[in-house]
Amino acid sequence: MSDAADTSRKTVKTYVPAYQKEEWQSHADDLDMSQSEFVRTMVQAGRAGFESGREEPTSPDPDPGGNGLETRVLKLLQNDTYDWDELLEAVSDDIESRLDDALEELQARNEIRYSGRHGGYTTVGDNDGD
Structure with missing residues (x-):
């Protein structure tokens, strides 16, 4: 900034x-x-x-x-x-661990899934017909 x-x-x-x-x-x-x-x-x-890598705005x-x-x-x-x-x-605060936990929780709730076909995570229902 x-x-x-x-x-x-x-x-x-x-x-x-x-x-x-x-x-x-x-x-x-x-x-x-x-x-x-x-x-x-x-x-x-x-x-x-x-x-x-980005400068934090001053508070x-x-x-x-x-x-x-x-x-x-x-x-x-x-x-x-x-x-x-x-x-x-x-x-x-170990952002990698927090992200992993969040992804696991979202997958457990069937809100997201990993799609090798699409090269990453996607919300359930997105690109299903591709």
């Missing part, structure tokens, strides 16, 4: 099942956050594991919601010294 990045706020709209919205609101309340702040923080946290709040990357880095560095690769590994 460049130094001249546009920091104005824009609306993002999404639709989720009612039970999920209620769960998110409850979790946001537990963290003393607005629902918007909660969703924004969770999206950014989720993106962090998928954007290696106006160094610890939004109480579990920010800045806080994790500071805690790690309080008691030890890490090189870049060690620090990256320490904060990435």
Whole structure:
């Protein structure tokens, strides 16, 4: 992100099942956050594991919601010294293992499948007639 990045706020709209919205609101309340702040923080946290090599946007709040990357880095560095690769590994929470678990769960629920014919994972029902 460049130094001249546009920091104005824009609306993002999404639709989720009612039970999920209620769960998110409850979790946001537990963290003393607005629902918007909660969703924004969770999206950014989720993106962090998928954007290696990209610069993380600076956060106006160094610890939004109480579990920010800045806080994790500071805690790690309080008691030890890490090189870049060690620090990256320490904060990435083993993304490969998490992805493997997610793929297994989605396959168990029959929402996705691996298709050798199509060269990768696909949602169930996609490309079945090909």
